[in-house]
Amino acid sequence: MKNVTLKDVAKAAGVSYATVSRALSGSPQIGRETRERIVKLCDEMGYTTNYVARSMVKKKTDLIGLVVPSIDNSFDAELAYYAEMSARAHGYNIMLCNSGPDLQQEKTVVKLLLGRQVDGILIVPQGPQTYENIRAYADQVPIVFLSENLRDQPQSYVATDNSHGTYIGTRYLYELGHRDILYFGRRQSTTHQLRAEGYIRACRELGLEQRFFNSDFSSSSIANGYQLARELFEREMDYTAIFASTDSNALGIMKAADERGIDIPGQLSLIGFDNIQMTSLPRIELTTIEQPKRDMAVQAVDMLRDKIENGRQGYIHQILLPSLVKRSTCRALD
Amino acid sequence: MKNVTLKDVAKAAGVSYATVSRALSGSPQIGRETRERIVKLCDEMGYTTNYVARSMVKKKTDLIGLVVPSIDNSFDAELAYYAEMSARAHGYNIMLCNSGPDLQQEKTVVKLLLGRQVDGILIVPQGPQTYENIRAYADQVPIVFLSENLRDQPQSYVATDNSHGTYIGTRYLYELGHRDILYFGRRQSTTHQLRAEGYIRACRELGLEQRFFNSDFSSSSIANGYQLARELFEREMDYTAIFASTDSNALGIMKAADERGIDIPGQLSLIGFDNIQMTSLPRIELTTIEQPKRDMAVQAVDMLRDKIENGRQGYIHQILLPSLVKRSTCRALD
DNA sequence: TTGAAAGCGCTAACAC
DNA sequence: GTGTTAGCGCTTTCAA
Numbered sequence: 001m002k003n004v005t006l007k008d009v010a011k012a013a014g015v016s017y018a019t020v021s022r023a024l025s026g027s028p029q030i031g032r033e034t035r036e037r038i039v040k041l042c043d044e045m046g047y048t049t050n051y052v053a054r055s056m057v058k059k060k061t062d063l064i065g066l067v068v069p070s071i072d073n074s075f076d077a078e079l080a081y082y083a084e085m086s087a088r089a090h091g092y093n094i095m096l097c098n099s100g101p102d103l104q105q106e107k108t109v110v111k112l113l114l115g116r117q118v119d120g121i122l123i124v125p126q127g128p129q130t131y132e133n134i135r136a137y138a139d140q141v142p143i144v145f146l147s148e149n150l151r152d153q154p155q156s157y158v159a160t161d162n163s164h165g166t167y168i169g170t171r172y173l174y175e176l177g178h179r180d181i182l183y184f185g186r187r188q189s190t191t192h193q194l195r196a197e198g199y200i201r202a203c204r205e206l207g208l209e210q211r212f213f214n215s216d217f218s219s220s221s222i223a224n225g226y227q228l229a230r231e232l233f234e235r236e237m238d239y240t241a242i243f244a245s246t247d248s249n250a251l252g253i254m255k256a257a258d259e260r261g262i263d264i265p266g267q268l269s270l271i272g273f274d275n276i277q278m279t280s281l282p283r284i285e286l287t288t289i290e291q292p293k294r295d296m297a298v299q300a301v302d303m304l305r306d307k308i309e310n311g312r313q314g315y316i317h318q319i320l321l322p323s324l325v326k327r328s329t330c331r332a333l334d
Numbered sequence: 335m336k337n338v339t340l341k342d343v344a345k346a347a348g349v350s351y352a353t354v355s356r357a358l359s360g361s362p363q364i365g366r367e368t369r370e371r372i373v374k375l376c377d378e379m380g381y382t383t384n385y386v387a388r389s390m391v392k393k394k395t396d397l398i399g400l401v402v403p404s405i406d407n408s409f410d411a412e413l414a415y416y417a418e419m420s421a422r423a424h425g426y427n428i429m430l431c432n433s434g435p436d437l438q439q440e441k442t443v444v445k446l447l448l449g450r451q452v453d454g455i456l457i458v459p460q461g462p463q464t465y466e467n468i469r470a471y472a473d474q475v476p477i478v479f480l481s482e483n484l485r486d487q488p489q490s491y492v493a494t495d496n497s498h499g500t501y502i503g504t505r506y507l508y509e510l511g512h513r514d515i516l517y518f519g520r521r522q523s524t525t526h527q528l529r530a531e532g533y534i535r536a537c538r539e540l541g542l543e544q545r546f547f548n549s550d551f552s553s554s555s556i557a558n559g560y561q562l563a564r565e566l567f568e569r570e571m572d573y574t575a576i577f578a579s580t581d582s583n584a585l586g587i588m589k590a591a592d593e594r595g596i597d598i599p600g601q602l603s604l605i606g607f608d609n610i611q612m613t614s615l616p617r618i619e620l621t622t623i624e625q626p627k628r629d630m631a632v633q634a635v636d637m638l639r640d641k642i643e644n645g646r647q648g649y650i651h652q653i654l655l656p657s658l659v660k661r662s663t664c665r666a667l668d
Numbered sequence: 669t670t671g672a673a674a675g676c677g678c679t680a681a682c683a684c
Numbered sequence: 685g686t687g688t689t690a691g692c693g694c695t696t697t698c699a700a
Contacts (some may be wrong), residue, residue, distance in 0.1 A: 005677060016687045021679060031685055048449045052389045053677035056692045061386060066430070072415030074408060074611075081406030084432050088443075093450065096400070096430040098418055115382045116427065255616030277408075281556075282589030283617040339693060350671045355695060365669060387693035390676050
């Protein structure tokens with residue numbers, strides 16, 4: 001298992017090991033034939049550059065720390081997929097950390113990543129407190145926040161125009177003839193406040209009454225959506241459509257509606273937000289608002305690279321446009 | 335952004351930097367009060383150990399390379415989640431790489447990980463050729479294969495008892511009264527051969543006729559299951575149940591059946607394999623065979639640690655037992 | 669108990 | 685063009 005080092009190759013080639021280093025790094029300061037001979041020899045001897053040694057002297061690891069609440073979550077996983085592919089295409093590798101359920105762990109992994117000397121950190125916040133939680137490290141390493149809208153915090157982030165998403169979704173429902181649209185979901189984080197705002201704005205423009213159903217202690221899980229929807233359906237149904245603030249909640253609503261014998265979209269139209277993979281499944285076919293996950297990940301990586309490689313100071317708020325994905329859970333009223 | 339180093343702390347403390355190192359590493363060779371004073375100082379100065387320097391001298395990075403076909407795939411993502419949590423609990427970090435669609439990329443990322451000096455590699459193979467594909471690196475670094483059954487290849491791996499899975503699934507269908515069970519899926523990889531074998535064995539014991547429907551060029555995607563199922567449903571339906579070799583295929587079959595107006599489980603019972611997250615969704619509720627993903631990931635990490643930390647030679651084949659998850663797509667025949 | 673110093677494998681500045 | 689050499693920040697002998 002002993003690794004071949006530069007020295008070994010140098011000895012075999014009868015040159016100094018600096019020469020080997022030059023040959024490999026494509027330095028112009030070296031003879032053509034020497035280079036070819038050495039490159040060939042390295043190949044034969046199975047030499048591979050030791051990145052940790054290189055990182056040591058270059059003071060750059062070409063490592064990006066990726067922090068997500070839980071990679072076992074299709075939204076995070078999609079972002080991670082594109083981020084890794086894009087990072088690797090630019091010579092970076094990804095160090096993955098789940099920030100878990102509590103803020104403590106989120107802080108811990110960020111610290112850990114710092115010790116690992118990552119060149120930058122890409123973080124999908126756990127929630128609204130994340131910014132405060134890791135603020136102390138923000139000036140120790142380039143950081144880009146991903147997916148959570150931090151409004152005008154002095155930090156770089158890439159997010160979807162959440163407000164616009166609910167705005168176009170609400171208008172779509174209106175065009176289908178709906179006049180009583182219930183907004184279902186929490187509003188604690190900035191992201192969720194913005195989603196609610198888009199709905200409110202559309203209602204104002206359209207002259208619709210605003211109706212909310214939510215709990216301060218709710219989470220964006222299917223189970224939670226289901227529980228809340230069960231409560232909701234106990235009451236009189238004085239609306240024809242529900243705008244769920246997340247797809248997961250929408251899925252929970254769907255389950256509760258099915259149990260209750262409420263036909264979607266026959267008696268009730270339903271629209272979600274995020275366009276997670278599950279929504280396109282047969283039998284689900286949930287109409288929703290797409291967050292451009294690929295673009296978000298790629299742009300976040302680009303933004304981080306810009307900070308790392310060009311030392312870009314200050315911050316950028318990159319807001320991408322969401323789009324409506326029409327499927328089968330919304331119907332036109334006569 | 336300048337980092338505080340051991341030297342800085344040493345200077346501030348008026349001791350040599352070896353002493354600081356000792357204080358931090360919990361060496362017994364140091365005075366109690368000196369240690370306390372130094373630890374406190376490190377804290378105040380915001381010192382964090384530089385892992386790359388440490389890795390350099392210790393010749394150990396505490397890094398595990400995790401290679402998955404695509405993290406944007408709930409099966410891989412679940413494994414990754416548990417692997418990362420477990421690894422971190424033992425002081426390791428995860429370097430994540432998607433091995434993408436082709437073998438070339440898989441090989442590339444393994445080489446890359448080697449250059450990064452990872453202590454070990456956990457790999458979820460792309461397919462049956464993976465073993466050959468990366469065999470050359472198997473003696474350069476500890477490797478554990480995850481999820482794919484390599485039968486008796488001389489490599490360590492953790493997999494589900496695939497044959498047992500289809501065996502119990504087939505028996506379950508039999509108990510429900512089904513006598514004509516169609517096996518739907520590919521059989522190229524060892525894993526898939528084993529799944530087919532379990533079905534065959536159950537059929538023999540139970541005196542059932544074996545029926546197969548598959549294509550050599552099939553993949554385990556929903557789209558592919560759907561396409562194949564459309565062809566299948568063109569023919570006469572002389573079976574009452576389908577055993578799909580993967581959940582994704584089962585989901586595709588479900589879609590094709592819905593389109594064709596075939597009622598599941600009314601006219602046709604359906605069972606899948608893997609128990610991916612999607613199967614538990616409302617309206618889907620697919621009966622399936624669970625692969626114990628959490629155990630698989632945790633045990634794979636343990637196995638890798640054993641190789642890394644104890645220099646365990648040879649190989650182990652760890653086979654975990656799958657279990658039946660009864661949901662709503664199988665019905666009892668009268 | 670503490671300090672001095674070697675060295676991990678590499679890059680880059682400086683000679684020649 | 686190529687060789688020599690000084691570190692990068694740390695751990696770990698070896699001395700004291």
